[in-house]
Amino acid sequence: MDLNRYFGEFTSRDWQTSDVATVRIAVIGLGEFARERALPAIRDAQFCEATVLVSGSPQKAADLSSTLAIDRVIDYEAYHAGEAAEAYDAVYIATPPAFHLEYAETAAQLGKDILCEKPLAATFKGAERMVDVSTDVVLMTAYRLRTEPAIRRMREAIRDGVIGKPVQIHSGFSTQILEYTDPESWRLDPDIAGGGALMDLGVYPLNTSRFLLDADPVAVSAETTSSGPPFDLVDEHAAVQLTFPEGETASCTASFNAHPDSRLHVLGTDGQLLLRFPFGGDVSQEIIIERGETHAHYTGPPVDEVCEEFDYFAHCIHTEIECECDGEEGRTDLRIIExxxxxxETSTQVSL
Structure with a gap:
């Protein structure tokens, strides 16, 4: 079996069937990720353009508007009132999770397509409501890894039987959250964030496991721990095990207070796949495929997965392609997380 064939066109957009018209996007919420990652990615995207900024901080928005040459800046009240609706086709919601639903409801009422940051909402019921109100527009959960080449090539290899039957997935994502946020951060407030490390970081290995196996788990067990303030209201560390219909398991870990790292390992009956630093935002493209005595190692230039995500969103809007990370995906993950x-809490395995 020629394992190197997965590297020949490693960065190809296998989802892209045609060029599409530019989608004008209103960016709602101007936190660090929106400023540092999303807006530059939209600027560099092939099929997207940021035309409106929505923020509760006029000065922050004005500074960004000038830097990025974006003409329209409005506050949240004006957004809900429909102001500047003629200037954008879709919205990107980058506020904390507890506020996702209200901005999505307004977008749906205005007939605007929606790309919403993960988790889709702070609760499963919130995600259910978002899916229900968005039936007439595209609702995409911002699972950028699903558009990232290394993850897509791994899924192809699994589907092709390169590693035999998948048996176990081991994945984890950890960070020192207090190095880039303060103890009063919304990320440590369960009413706003919905949870702690599992909700914020653990959703990456959880959703990626489902994507790679193309299946939903049938049972889940978990442990969460916290050492005390400022993590006393949320899970500081989390370990989750998912059981899938054909007996595969996925062990997913997350931590708000551990050495920064992320990793992904898929073990099969005949081989294995390994990817270093898959969840940190800048994938190194260092991927290893092993089958029996055959070993292939690829290291290539990184691809901006956020840029890929926005172009994928635009492509979903303008074509018949089925969105692989729609609102149902976000809702399913929240059902699993809850x-x-x-x-x-009960020290039991929960059936799904």
Missing amino acids: AAYTAA
């Missing part, structure tokens, strides 16, 4: 929290 079951995981129940499993951790």
